[in-house]
Amino acid sequence: MRVLVTGGTGYIGSHTVVSLIENGHDVVIVDNLSNSKISVLDRLYQITNHNIDFEKIDLLDIDLLDEVFVKYSIDCVIHFAAFKAVGESQEKPIEYYKNNIGGLLNVLQCMRKHNVFKLVFSSSACVYGTPDCCPIPETAPIRPQNVYGRTKAICEDILKDTSNADNRFSFAILRYFNPIGAHESGLIGEAPNGIPNNLMPYITQVAAGIREKLTVFGNDYPTEDGTGVRDYIHVCDLADGHVAVLNWLDNNKGYCIYNLGCGRGYSVLELINTFEKVNDIKVNYVIGPRRSGDAATCFSDPSKANNELNWKAVKTVEDMCRDSWKWECYARSSNL
């Protein structure tokens, strides 16, 4: 299948490109490089031994996007491109709504015009907000608590409405839990601009001496060690989930929703301790106050994806910690 991957030079997109190529698919990447680097393409070549077609365009420019659909014969779209920082989304709601919703609408318009009807959409566990119970099934209430989460919930509604109105479409909505880790080669990984928003890049940057210390937000939650519990999933397992769902798109119309997670939670302290152990390095941290809006515990029920997609996250938290550190060391030594 020829797959158009929007946001394909980004963190999850680049790992998914590797999985797609390993599974015999052809890939075209479109990305405006607002949150990724062109050098990802060289590193993807080193991993896959494939030259990957790349178009540097902004999805908000529908004329340029249309040219991509004219130039390549596309069978399916995996739509990763979006802004993703929760804190920033609260400060820049207009930019977030415009990019995340406008980008999807342009993709859908081009797809319909060029008779492409299959799309995989990157959604997020953020759409659940603070869950009533864990594990969280796909049927849990949707009540996002920040602008970023609302952009994802709105995109999900757009996809549902579009598939209800036009039965040629097949949409797979994937709700990711907490992707961490990196490709085992250490050549690609998460490369945040500035201060990391997520825990693992913060841990690796403190371990590398780039930041002095990590602040753990709260140790008085009703969890085993008092720190927040999340469902971490290795980015390569997550990438494989996208390949697995392509079969669903081939055989079904309408839309489906799947949680992609491991189905078990790790606390912040468990993650730090595992990172220190597998990499034999110290992570300097202090305990700070709780951060407003953070749930105590959040982990998925991934059984729907396990049963229906024949997909399961197989990598361990040790793999996640080891591969994250390998990537950080490579990125530092290569000045990325």
Ligand SMILES: NC(=O)c1ccc[n+]([C@@H]2O[C@H](COP(=O)([O-])OP(=O)(O)OC[C@H]3O[C@@H](n4cnc5c(N)ncnc54)[C@H](O)[C@@H]3O)[C@@H](O)[C@H]2O)c1
């Ligand atoms: N990383 C996570 O923790 C996480 C969790 C849940 C969901 N998601 C979602 O998964 C998707 C991928 O996330 P990621 O972590 O790989 O993010 P990322 O920022 O690394 O990758 C996104 C890519 O999209 C590109 N992009 C953004 N806006 C664009 C536009 N208008 N036109 C063209 N390119 C554009 C960026 O340059 C970047 O390369 C996003 O939709 C994100 O919201 C991520």
